[in-house]
Amino acid sequence: MNNQQALATTDDMSTDPTLDPTIQRKHAAMIERLSNLHQSRVSNKTDLKDSSFESTKSFLLQFTNSKQAIESSLTQIQQIPDADPTLDLKPEIEKISLSITELEKLIAESSYFLPPYEVRSSLKTISDLKQTLDSVASKVKPRKKFSFKNKPAKKTEPTNIITKESIENEPEQHSGYKVKDAPGFRSRENETLTKEFKGSEMGEFVLSDLTNCEVRLKGCLRTLFINRLQNCKVYVGPVLGSILIEEVEGCLFVVASHQIRIHHAKESDFYLRCRSRPIIEQSFGVRFAPYCLSYDGIESDLKVSNLDDDTGSWANVDDFQWLRAVQSPNWSILPESQRIDTLII
Incomplete structure (x- = not known):
C-alpha cells in the first residue's frame, strides 16, 4: 500500500462515527504524519535532482569555456610562421599543458555528481587535447619533440608494456598534479x-x-x-x-x-x-x-x-x-x- 492509499484509508476511518474517539484521534495523527512524510520525500527528491542538474550545468559551462580557450591557444601557435627560428614557444606550450592538467583535475573533482556519459565524454576530450598538443609542439619545435607530462615517449616496438626498468630510467619528476x-x-x-x-x-x-x-x-x-x-x-x-x-x-x-x-x-x-x-x-x-x-x-x-x-x-x-x-x-x-x-x- 502506498502513502496515498494509506491516507485515504485512514481518512475514512477517522470519520467513521462507530469508532471510539481515541481511535479517531490516533488515526488523525497518523494521517498528518504520513502526509508530512510524503511531502518531505517529494521535496527531497526534487531538491537533489535540481542540485545535480545545476552542478552538471555549471561544470559543462566551465569545461566548455576552458576547452575553447585551450583550442584557441593551440590554433594561434599553429598560425605562427616557421621563418623565425629564434622564437621560443616553449613557455606557451607549457602554459597550455598546465591548462589541460587543470581541466583534467576539474573532471576528477566533479565526477561524483556528473552522469557517467559526461565523465567519459570529458575524458575523451582531454585525450584529444593532449594528442593535439603533442602534434602542435612537434611541428613548432621539430628538433626536440615535446611530450605531454603524463604521456610516455613513443617507442619503436608497439608493446606498451611498462617495466620496472623503464619507469626507473625516467626523470624523477613524474607527477602531472601539484x-x-x-x-x-x-x-x-x-x-x-x-x-x-x-x-x-x-x-x-x-x-x-x-x-x-x-x-x-x-x-x-x-x-x-x-x-x-x-x-x-x-x-x-x-x-x-x-x-x-x-x-x-x-x-x-x-x-x-x-x-x-x-x-x-x-x-x-x-x-x-x-x-x-x-x-x-x-x-x-x-x-x-x-x-x-x-x-x-x-x-x-x-x-x-x-x-x-x-x-x-x-x-x-x-x-x-x-x-x-x-x-x-x-x-x-x-x-x-x-x-x-x-x-x-
Whole structure:
C-alpha cells in the first residue's frame, strides 16, 4: 500500500462515527504524519535532482569555456610562421599543458555528481587535447619533440608494456598534479596516522611523502590526493568525488570513491569500491580486489556517498598505456587466496 492509499484509508476511518474517539484521534495523527512524510520525500527528491542538474550545468559551462580557450591557444601557435627560428614557444606550450592538467583535475573533482556519459565524454576530450598538443609542439619545435607530462615517449616496438626498468630510467619528476595546499599527512616515516572526518571537516585531504606508515581515515571526504608513498598501508572511508594516486611503490590501499586514477604505481595492491572504471597510467605490477574495510558508521557513510552498492567496477581497469584488445600485462585481479580479510579500524 502506498502513502496515498494509506491516507485515504485512514481518512475514512477517522470519520467513521462507530469508532471510539481515541481511535479517531490516533488515526488523525497518523494521517498528518504520513502526509508530512510524503511531502518531505517529494521535496527531497526534487531538491537533489535540481542540485545535480545545476552542478552538471555549471561544470559543462566551465569545461566548455576552458576547452575553447585551450583550442584557441593551440590554433594561434599553429598560425605562427616557421621563418623565425629564434622564437621560443616553449613557455606557451607549457602554459597550455598546465591548462589541460587543470581541466583534467576539474573532471576528477566533479565526477561524483556528473552522469557517467559526461565523465567519459570529458575524458575523451582531454585525450584529444593532449594528442593535439603533442602534434602542435612537434611541428613548432621539430628538433626536440615535446611530450605531454603524463604521456610516455613513443617507442619503436608497439608493446606498451611498462617495466620496472623503464619507469626507473625516467626523470624523477613524474607527477602531472601539484600537491594541493590542503590538510593532510606529509613527510612522515614509521608512524600510524589516524583521522576521523565529521560534518564540516569534509573536504580535500593530502597524503604525501610517507614511508612505512599506516594511514586510517574514517568518515566522508570530498577529494583525496596521494603522492609519493612507499611501503605504506592506507585504509580510507568513502570519498564523494575522486582519488588521485601518484608515485607509490610496495603499498596496500583500501579505498572507496566515485573515480580513482593511479599514475606511476609499482607493485601495489588496491582494494577498491568505485562507480567508474579505475584508470592506471605508467604503472606495473598492480593488483585489484574488492573493498574490504569496516568501522563503526561505515554503512551510513557509504550510503551518504552513494557507494553502498558494489558495482564490480573495481575489476574493470582501464590502462591508458595499453591500447590492444587483449588483457594489459600491467595489472591483474588479486587471487582470492592472497586477499586480506575484512579490515576493522
